[in-house]
Amino acid sequence: MSTQYTFVNDEFVPADQASLLASDLSIQRGYGIFDFFKTLGGRAIFLDDHLDRFFHSANHLRLEVGRTREELTAIIAGLQQRNAISDSGIRMTLTGGYSADGYSLAKSNLVITQRALDGPITMECHESIRLVTYPHSRQMPEAKTIDYLMGIWLQPYIRQHGANDVLYHQGGVISESPRSNFFLVTADDILVTPAQNILKGITRMKILEVAPAFVRVEERDVAIEELRSAKEAFITSTTKHILPISQIDGHPIGQTVPGPVSQWLNEQLFQLVTLNK
């Protein structure tokens, strides 16, 4: 395999040598943001939306991106050209920089990595997952920070409960999974998704755009009690698109998995990412 490259600040370096000094505020203080998008057949999917969110997250954490959208786009194109991976995930990370005192923000460090996708994107939902709920609210959920302390820490808890991922709730209100948004279809056929204390995913946004052609949609608080009567439930992310949920806290969800709404939405997403520009 030819050398793969990573972009660090102002140069492309071999991916296995891409590094940050130990004084970086991500290493010292967990301070940074990122975004992640796919390329399919070399096309960067929903790049404008991901750039919007990247700048939004940076702004929220008071990190200077230090490049225009056009410059970032050119860097990403340069990375794709060097690496020649047509179906990939590209991650842009922006950190608090090399801090003189280990606490104050410095000039941000920018790292852009690319790697091949694990598997193909398909029109059918081939898998389903089991979730376990956990009382937690991410700090600053509206920004895509690098804070996944709780999500990673809960991995053994998730396994012990026979689950694949966790679903956060606080005060009886559901928010999100660590790397995914949450949707359910109610007993009276309404597609609902939490509106507050979440990271607003790009896949979530696309679903909210296309879904009203097929189903009534509500963005609102979702009570944990609504899980029991849900006809369908799924999580969404850039990597997974729609991933149907078969069980939450050991209770089965719906009659068939995937249900009709999940399946229809996944087909729409498939068409959006594979056919559209």
Next chain:
Amino acid sequence: MSTQYTFVNDEFVPADQASLLASDLSIQRGYGIFDFFKTLGGRAIFLDDHLDRFFHSANHLRLEVGRTREELTAIIAGLQQRNAISDSGIRMTLTGGYSADGYSLAKSNLVITQRALDGPITMECHESIRLVTYPHSRQMPEAKTIDYLMGIWLQPYIRQHGANDVLYHQGGVISESPRSNFFLVTADDILVTPAQNILKGITRMKILEVAPAFVRVEERDVAIEELRSAKEAFITSTTKHILPISQIDGHPIGQTVPGPVSQWLNEQLFQLVTLNK
């Protein structure tokens, strides 16, 4: 100045070249722990206590230190010998490692840095600070994680309120400052400090050991209303020892700053760190 060194995993490298690969889980996901202690005249102060807490934090986050206490102690001695900084701060950072999938824990990375202290340790409290309260509870406060997202993010808020640092509370109960423990002396001369949802500082522990010779002490929940009637208040940390508080949310604390309890305790700490082994 001669080259300063940092220890990274299994070697001493020049401090300005000490780095971690971008795949490290601290950079990717903010996952790591650390500890920090002083050396004075070349003696590592309360090293056993800091090693205890370092192993406790690592264990809590399921990170393997990969070295015994004796090995760590030898590495620290080697770093001190190379750098020859008699009065210094030494920071040991342990991260989630170079993760293949950017989420699962890998072999931990260990970084140990040393740098000169900013100023001398003194027997008198020369400074005092102003705090502003903020509703927040750190996730996993009992472990010394690298999660300082909120503390750093609040720096402009702190400045806008004419303060030097923030004091967290949740549901009317005070916990801690981002890098310090909190104490107050009540109107009836009891030294109180929060007992829950805090990182148990080494300086805090030393104060709880020596204070009963001078004042009645209680570890318990501290209500935010108690701030108004406090005779004295101070924060404690390895760097600052005791730092008296002159104002909280714009309201003055006590008659004279530092008050007699703060001053007596600071003298005791000074003696502990300068005279004892």
